[in-house]
Amino acid sequence: MSEILVLVDHVDGEVKKVTLELLTLARKHGEAAAVWIGPGYEGAKDKLAEYGAAKVYVAADEELTSYVVAPKAELLAQLVADKSPAAVLVPATAEGKEVAGRLAVKIESGVLTDVVGLADGFVGEHSIFGGAIVSHAKVSKGTPIVAVRPNSTAPEASPSTPAEEQVSVSLSDAAKGARVVEKVVQEKGERPELTEAAIVVSGGRGVGGAENFKLIEELADSLGAAVGASRAATDAGWYPHSFQVGQTGKTVSPQLYVAVGISGAIQHRAGMQTSKTIVAINKDSEAPIFELVDYGVVGDLFQVAPQLTEEITKRK
């Protein structure tokens, strides 16, 4: 069975959930070969084994993570040349797509981005134009590079004993153009990361002010969810911009999306429409968000949201 390279997404050795999803997906189409770049592999190897990596290419050289993106693409390009994999899977995160883009130029191959499903022959499924259209596309040139959206595959454990191979690449000068001089980790607290979370609770214009976002946070915490915000809320300065869900913000695709005080303009829908289950609370029964919901409550969020939080807490 041919190898499928999976670029491991990790922050200093902590493997992100999307990697487990990619390994699961890779196993359905071939032999999953994880590509580890940077320090911290020892602490993460059990996780990769648990999710069925048949092989792990370990490139531990710190230099590979000292520059913006380019070294990762250079290493992957070398592996593609040496190992002739059937495909390369990367997470469809902002950085993952940049790696994919540079790799595509290097190996002259097509890329599918933001894939939400992958059929035989590496035919990718996409949800485009804010979820209005579902399209299927395939790579017609080179080794398929597929950027897969987080949360589009359920990770399944399948314990293995991966063969490890140390790999390295001598970086070109061009790859060392943009140096990362400092990594600034901002406190994210106990909540899961927005794009990876299984449940997201978002607040919008109806929340009415920064101080009221604690209602959203309390509801999110009762569900173990990440907090998001609509553009109206981030533009108003009620919640940090990095939590914006929508066309110009983050795209999320969780199991459950709870929209509180969000009308559901296209700007917002584009970022959450592929969520599996959608629940909304809004006082306007005409709000377009209700066209998307599995369950909607027309009512005052200041009454409904705290009651919901209390009920969830009670039932746990």
Place this chain on the structure above:
Amino acid sequence: MNIVVCVKQVPDTATERKLKSDDSTLDREAADGVINELDEYAVEEALTIKEAHGGEVTVLTMGPDKAADSIRKALAMGADKAVHVSDESLHGSDSLSTSYALAQVLKKIGFDLVILGSESTDARTGMVPAMLSERLGVPQVSLANKVEIDGSSIKAQRLTDYGFDRVEASLPAVVSVVEKINEPRYPSFKGIMAAKKKPVEKFGVADAEIDAALVGLAGASTEVVDFADAPPREKGQIVKDEGDGGTKAADFLASKKFI
């Protein structure tokens, strides 16, 4: 400083966007064209840098004749001149061939700094800045929410999942910007009038030494197999809060095993 801003015209996200049934490309006639929102931040950043360091701002657009509207808008904001790459053979170009065509033009016209939005609101691949950097062999200073130029060096904050990276590079470089790096200015009346007189140079593929076999549908490295309107979501249950809306919502979540 010679600053080039890449601007893409995209269908207005407020209108219904469609694909054409014959070649699976965007139906540009069906929707109003507007300047890609994130590119407005790129134009603003270019103008701010020019104001501080001197130089010239050139708008670079690839797209059909209609895209001239977006060029005018960028010129009205204050850019000095524009290059419009338009050619029938470019129709249907994917990210890989778009980046190739843009890189060919950039090599031709020269640059110290290329600035662009981090993604477009239509295709949303987010790959073109990285691809351009790769093709031009210059540093990639992407996903920036803060940029400082000092002589021939550039410092930026690059947004990451965990916070941000402080990045340093030397010029020339490709910079992609995220929303909220600045507040894009509105074109003034004077700016709009002045834009009408600013030079817009038209490039065909031959002018930029673009190999027509590597662009457009012919040069595409991906292929749309099929597409269809997304199946409508099953109509959900909507209840009016009668003092127990939260409890009912909790019942629903419990029925779906979320609690």
